[in-house]
Structures are given as C-alpha cells and as structure tokens.
Amino acid sequence: MDRDNRMNGLGQRADRDRDQRTGLPVLPTSFPEFVGLMALLMALTALSIDIMLPALPEIGEYFALEHPNDRQLVVTSYLIGFAAGQLLFGPLSDRYGRKPMLLAGLGIFIAGTVGAVSVDDFDYLFLARSVQGFGAASPRVISIAVIRDLFSGWQMAQVTSLVMMVFITVPVLAPAIGQALLAVGEWPWTFYFLLAVGVVCVIWAGLRLPETHAAAAPRAPIRLADALWRTLTSRQTVGYTAATGFLFGCLMAYIGSAQQIFVEVYGLGAAFPVAFGAVAGVQAFASFTNAQLVQRHGMRRVSHIALIVFCAVSLVLMAVAPLEPPLVLFAALLATVFFAFGMIVPNFNAIAMQPMGAVAGMASSLIGFHTTVAGALFGWAIGSYFDGSVQPLAIGFALLSISALATVLLVEGRRGLFRGE
Numbered sequence: 001m002d003r004d005n006r007m008n009g010l011g012q013r014a015d016r017d018r019d020q021r022t023g024l025p026v027l028p029t030s031f032p033e034f035v036g037l038m039a040l041l042m043a044l045t046a047l048s049i050d051i052m053l054p055a056l057p058e059i060g061e062y063f064a065l066e067h068p069n070d071r072q073l074v075v076t077s078y079l080i081g082f083a084a085g086q087l088l089f090g091p092l093s094d095r096y097g098r099k100p101m102l103l104a105g106l107g108i109f110i111a112g113t114v115g116a117v118s119v120d121d122f123d124y125l126f127l128a129r130s131v132q133g134f135g136a137a138s139p140r141v142i143s144i145a146v147i148r149d150l151f152s153g154w155q156m157a158q159v160t161s162l163v164m165m166v167f168i169t170v171p172v173l174a175p176a177i178g179q180a181l182l183a184v185g186e187w188p189w190t191f192y193f194l195l196a197v198g199v200v201c202v203i204w205a206g207l208r209l210p211e212t213h214a215a216a217a218p219r220a221p222i223r224l225a226d227a228l229w230r231t232l233t234s235r236q237t238v239g240y241t242a243a244t245g246f247l248f249g250c251l252m253a254y255i256g257s258a259q260q261i262f263v264e265v266y267g268l269g270a271a272f273p274v275a276f277g278a279v280a281g282v283q284a285f286a287s288f289t290n291a292q293l294v295q296r297h298g299m300r301r302v303s304h305i306a307l308i309v310f311c312a313v314s315l316v317l318m319a320v321a322p323l324e325p326p327l328v329l330f331a332a333l334l335a336t337v338f339f340a341f342g343m344i345v346p347n348f349n350a351i352a353m354q355p356m357g358a359v360a361g362m363a364s365s366l367i368g369f370h371t372t373v374a375g376a377l378f379g380w381a382i383g384s385y386f387d388g389s390v391q392p393l394a395i396g397f398a399l400l401s402i403s404a405l406a407t408v409l410l411v412e413g414r415r416g417l418f419r420g421e
Contacts, residue, residue: 029208037204038147038163041102041139043170044109044201045082048136048194049075050174053259054273055187062187063122072256072383073122074129079252079376081112081130083369085137090145090365091224097211098142098149098361103202105138110198117188132194139201141364148353148360149212157299157350161291164346169284175273213361227359231366239411240352241367246404247310247341247348248371249378253396254334256383261390266327275331282335286342294347300419303347304408310340311405314397321394330390337397 029037052059052074060071085105093101112132119125143163151159181189231237262272293302317333325333349367356363382396409417 078133081133083372085134086368090361094361108135227362245374248375252375252379253382283342299347306343
C-alpha cells in the first residue's frame with residue numbers, strides 16, 4: 001500500500017510539474033490506469049507477434065510454404081513495417097502532438113489486421129502484416145514519448161519498469177491465447193482477436209489520454225533536422241541504442257525459433273505455450289525487481305551488472321548446447337538470461353532517452369527503429385540457421401550479448417561501469 005501511494009504521488013508530482021512548466025493538462029487517469037494504458041499500447045506489438053507463434057505451422061500449410069523456416073517471415077514481415085513506422089510517428093508526434101499520431105497509427109494497425117484475414121496468397125499476408133506493424137509502431141513509440149514527457153531520470157526508469165511488469169504478461173499469455181483460438185477455429189481467428197484489441201486501444205486512448213507534449217502548446221516546434229541532429233550526436237543515446245539492438249536480436253531470435261525448438265527439439269507439442277510463457281514470465285519479476293533497485297542503486301549500476309550476468313549465462317548456454325541439454329536446464333538458462341534482459345532494457349532505454357527531453361518523439365523513433373531493425377535482422381539470421389538443435393540460438397546469444405557489453409564499454413569506459421546513477 002505504501003509503495004502504491006508513493007508511486008501515485010510520483011505520478012501526481014510529475015503531472016503538477018509538467019502543468020506548471022508548460023500548461024499541459026493534468027492526466028485525467030489514476031496512476032495505475034496510466035500504467036495500464038501505457039502497458040497495453042507498448043504490448044500491442046508483443047501480442048501481435050507472440051499470438052501468431054502457435055499458428056505458424058498451420059499458416060505454413062495453408063500457404064504451402066516450401067521451407068519450414070519460411071514461416072518465420074510472418075514475424076519478420078511485421079517487424080519490417082514496425083521499423084519503418086517508428087521513423088515516422090515519433091517525429092510527427094513532436095510536431096503535431098502525441099494523441100493525433102497515436103490514433104492515426106492505431107487506425108492503420110486495424111486496417112492491416114482486416115487485410116490479413118482477407119488474403120489467399122502469402123505475399124499479400126506479408127504485405128498486410130507489414131501494414132499492421134507499421135501502424136503498431138505508433139503506440140510503441142508514442143507511449144515511450146508520453147512517459148518521457150512526464151518523467152525523467154530514475155523516475156522514468158522506475159515507471160518504465162512498472163509498465164513493463166504489466167505488459168510482460170502479454171508474451172506469457174499470448175501463445176496460450178493463440179493456442180486456444182486454434183482449438184476453436186483456424187489461424188484467421190488470431191487476427192480477429194488482434195482486431196478487437198486494436199479497437200479497445202482506440203477507445204481507451206481516445207477517451208482517457210490527453211495531449212502530453214509541449215509542442216502541442218502554442219510555440220514553435222523544434223525542426224525535424226535539428227531534432228535528428230540532437231539525437232544522432234548524443235554519444236549516450238547512440239551507444240545505448242546500439243547495445244539495446246544487440247539484446248533485442250537475442251529476443252527476436254528466441255521468439256522466431258521458440259516454436260521449432262520446444263516442439264521439434266523437445267517434443268512439447270500443444271504444451272509449447274506453457275514453456276514459452278514460463279521463460280518469458282521471469283521478465284515481469286525482473287521488471288518489478290528493477291523498479292525496487294533503480295532508485296537506490298541507479299540505472300547504470302543495475303543494468304551493467306545485469307548485462308554481465310546476461311553475457312556469462314549466454315556463454316554457459318553456448319558451452320552446454322552441443323551436449324543436447326535437457327529441457328529443464330535449457331529453460332533455466334533461458335529464464336536467467338531473460339531475467340537479466342528485464343533488468344537491462346528499461347534502464348538502457350531511460351539512459352538513452354535521458355538527454356532527449358525536448359525531442360523525445362524523434363529519439364524514441366530512432367531508438368525504436370534501430371532496435372527493431374537490429375532485432376529483426378539478427379533474429380532472422382540466427383533463426384535461419386535452425387538445424388534441429390539449440391546450438392544456433394546459443395551461439396547467437398553469446399555473440400550478441402558480448403557485442404552489447406563491448407558497446408557499453410566504448411560509451412562509458414572501464415571506469416564508467418557500475419556507476420551509481
């Protein structure tokens with residue numbers, strides 16, 4: 001109860017400060033409702049990807065795909081559109097306001113979802129998924145920008161952790177929802193479900209989320225070229241964005257290969273969503289833990305220690321992979337990696353966004369674009385090497401996590417690691 005009151009107070013103080021500085025309206029939502037709405041908007045992409053995983057074999061059969069790994073393109077096509085959309089919606093939200101761009105993106109997402117259930121050719125499904133991902137970029141980018149509008153520093157990291165703690169339930173539940181929909185219908189039912197969620201997002205955000213960006217106030221907005229220059233010349237922003245991209249490559253490699261690994265390697269069959277959700281679910285606990293630790297120890301110290309853990313466990317996973325580890329050991333190592341992931345990403349995102357208060361939309365777009373493109377490319381590259389074992393995934397995790405650590409070292413220097421800020 002005390003913690004809830006403290007966080008409500010944090011949200012109220014941020015609202016009052018923002019109102020005094022810019023004249024923007026105080027949020028009409030309670031702090032828990034604000035967290036819930038931001039979590040849903042951020043989770044739309046995770047839902048749109050993970051709910052499809054149980055349906056991939058059925059989609060492959062329906063469209064007569066020649067190679068089993070080609071069904072991973074259902075995920076990759078979405079990420080292509082998602083990456084492109086992030087370049088657009090963030091800068092436009094800096095100029096024209098968060099809410100108009102949010103609702104426009106959700107409308108495009110709904111249009112792509114409707115298109116996906118109307119196709120009879122895989123190329124058109126690829127296109128519809130790209131449109132769907134393009135629209136979903138709006139809630140993903142703008143939710144981060146909205147949080148940055150209202151919070152900064154460790155407060156932003158703490159709020160982001162709370163949002164992630166809520167939204168991480170989506171990858172835990174989404175495959176099970178997808179499996180349940182397949183039990184009563186065919187693969188298009190997953191898109192009908194996404195259509196319903198998109199409509200809920202439009203109604204909830206349209207009614208309860210006001211404009212939060214100062215650019216909506218009557219003053220000259222920052223030029224897009226200036227915003228781009230500010231973002232790309234920040235060593236801190238660029239470095240931590242690059243490091244996050246390597247880690248998202250691990251996440252997307254896991255998502256793209258999970259169905260094949262758990263079903264074909266470990267023979268789980270319909271129980272695949274249970275294993276997938278159990279591994280992903282540790283990120284919720286990690287986000288809760290991060291929210292407790294970040295105020296006391298600082299974003300850098302918490303995330304840098306977590307990154308060391310991520311690298312160490314990835315190397316262990318790579319070492320045991322040739323020995324065909326049993327499911328329990330494989331899942332335990334993955335869970336440890338993703339626990340560390342849950343303590344890295346909110347902090348890395350907050351550190352990257354910290355210098356970008358005046359151009360949060362542009363910064364959020366470029367950060368999201370890079371992490372999505374990097375995640376999609378690295379994930380597809382690793383997933384395409386799936387050979388009936390866990391070795392490609394394990395090697396990919398090790399190489400990408402070491403690359404992330406090297407990038408942070410370049411930004412911070414050896415003495416900059418583990419700083420308490």
